[in-house]
Amino acid sequence: MEIEGYEKIIKAGEIASKVRDEAVKLIKPGVKLLEVAxxxxxRTKELGGEPAFPCNISINDIAAHYTPKLNDSLEFKDEDVVKLDLGVHVDGYIADTAITVDLSNSYRDLVKASEDALYTVIKEINPPMNIGEMGKIIQEVIESxxxxxxxxxxxxxxxxxELHTGISIPNVYERTNKVIDVGDLVAxxxxxxxxFGMVKDGEPGNIYKFLAKRPIRLPQARKLLEVIAKNYAYLPFAERWVIKNESERLALNSLVRSSCLYSxxxxxxxxxxxxxQAEHTILITENDVIITTR
Known part of the structure; x- marks a missing residue:
């Protein structure tokens, strides 16, 4: 079975792996999150890819969806547990990977729990693989x-x-008939x-997704919407990618209120x-399960 975009999938994974491994070395107390992002x-662009979404840098009890804002001054601290989550695409074919850096040196087992769960479930994949059973493996390892x-x-x-296609890989057991199979690209x-074991919505982040063009009253917001629709119609983007000052942030917020964008x-x-958090992208072929972001 020939897999569409195979070489681009592999290239995206190679770029993501290299960038992740280089970026981890920058995560130190006193360094700005914005510098790493x-x-x-x-670096993704230098290596021939494009960001599939804004670099997520989520600290301590924040699990996901934090990316530095424009001129963000936040710095890493000695006690931080940092999740670095990045995505790369090559002509739309995506690699998604994440790693946890424990600057405090106090949560070694917690970091190992997510990593061990990741590698254990990948080893157990035998397509077609029930996604509920995958969740069971992840749950059992973390709870151990x-x-x-x-x-x-x-x-x-x-x-x-498309980052999310409607089939999700749970982190706990679920009773379901859904499977992943040969040809699937899976994060x-x-x-x-x-x-507690669940997340809740916090403050609005600095990551957005284009939804639709709609009639907009403010000229600055209309202009901004045209730029976003042209350049970021399919994948998420960061506030700092599209604005340069506070007045443009007001225009961005108006597009959210008008349901042109999702925040x-x-x-x-x-x-x-x-x-x-630990994350790899896998590609399931007829003969193997390839970790593209190893």
């Missing part, structure tokens, strides 16, 4: 470390220019926590537990 996105999987976050099957991302909320652990 911009390195990730610029004394932690909880985050039940309302999941991995996802990806298509060309698997176990999240572990010492908290991703920052996702926080429900009981403020510390969260770890």
């Amino acid at each position: 911009e390195f990730v996105e610029n 470390y004394g932690f909880k999987p985050i039940s309302n976050l999941s991995g996802h099957v990806m298509y060309r220019y 698997i991302e176990p999240f572990a926590t010492n908290g 991703y909320p920052i996702l926080k652990e429900r009981k403020n537990g510390i969260v770890s």
Whole structure:
């Protein structure tokens, strides 16, 4: 079976792996989050890819959907547990990967729990593989470390220019008939926590998705919408990619209120537990399960 875009899928994975491994070395106390995010996105382009979504840098009880805002001054601290989650696409074919960096050196087992769950479930994949059974494996591994999987976050099957296609890979057992099979490109991302085991919506983040063109009153907002529709019609984008000042931020906010854009909320652990994450993209072929982001 010939897999559409095979070489581009592999290239995206190679770029994502290299950028992840280089960016991890920059995550140190006193370094700005913005510096790391911009390195990730610029390095991705230097290597021949494009960001599939804004670089996510989620700290401590924040599980996902934080990316630095324009001129963000936030810096890493000694006690931080940092999730670096990045995506690369080559002509729309995506690689998605994440790693946890424990600057505090206090959560070694928590980090290991998500990593072990990731590699264990990948080893167990035998297509067609029931996604509920995959969730069971992830759950059992994380719980064996004394932690909880985050039940309302999941991995996802990806298509060309589509991060989420409707098939999710749960982090807990679910009774379902859905499977992943040969030809599927899948991001698997176990999240572990010492908290409640679920996330809740926090403040609006700095990540957006284009929804539709609609009649807009403000000229600046209309102009901004045209730029977004032309350049970011399919994949998520960052506030800092499209605005340069506060007046443009007001235009961006008006597009959200008009339902032209969706604003991703920052996702926080429900009981403020510390969260770890590990993620790889896999491609299922007739003969193998390829980790594209190894």
